[in-house]
Structures are given as C-alpha cells and as structure tokens.
Amino acid sequence: MERGAPQRPHVEEWREVEPAGDVPVAGRQPPGHHQAAEDIALRSELARVLSRGDFPADRDTLLGRLSEADAPAGLVARLARVTADRPFASAHEVMVALGINEPERRPR
Numbered sequence: 001m002e003r004g005a006p007q008r009p010h011v012e013e014w015r016e017v018e019p020a021g022d023v024p025v026a027g028r029q030p031p032g033h034h035q036a037a038e039d040i041a042l043r044s045e046l047a048r049v050l051s052r053g054d055f056p057a058d059r060d061t062l063l064g065r066l067s068e069a070d071a072p073a074g075l076v077a078r079l080a081r082v083t084a085d086r087p088f089a090s091a092h093e094v095m096v097a098l099g100i101n102e103p104e105r106r107p108r
Helices: 010-015 033-049 059-068 073-080 091-098
Strands: none
Touching (some): 033 091, 059 073
C-alpha cells in the first residue's frame, strides 16, 4: 500500500509562530485609558446601585438613592452637576447625561 507525499501532522500546528500584530507595550496605556477606565467603573457602580424600579426619577431622587447606597463620591458629584430640568426614564438616560454611555472598546 502506497501513501501520498508526507505531510506534517496537524498536532504540530502549535509550533508555528503567529504574527505579532499590535502588541501592547507593557507599562504603557493608550491615550484616554484612565478616563475610559473611570467611566467603566462609574457605569458599573451606577448599574449596581440603581434598578428598574428606581425609574422614572428626577436628579434629586437619584442623588438620594446614590447616597443611601453609599455610591462613590465621584459618581454623586457628576450627577449633582447635571441640570435638574427633566426626569430620567432609565439608567441609560442617566449615563447619557453623565457622558459615560460609551461601551468598552477593546484594542485591536
């Protein structure tokens, strides 16, 4: 019985080196990384503290809810700077008003 030309077995594919691409340099963060990380933390905290049952609510009601839940001072301060001229229908509307509604973007 004769076989075709010898071929490398597939189990050895792990030995091939993959292209490096855009490898992040250790110790360096992309521009705006600190602000993005802070926004992610604030969004997470807002989602932890507020529930659907808290809405609709105005700014002062939400400030009371945040202080009851021991929310970070940075989140309370940002919400306090938002104008109190309209009620919020959802946490998303609060995030838009705070400017922290952008989803995470993973580096490529």
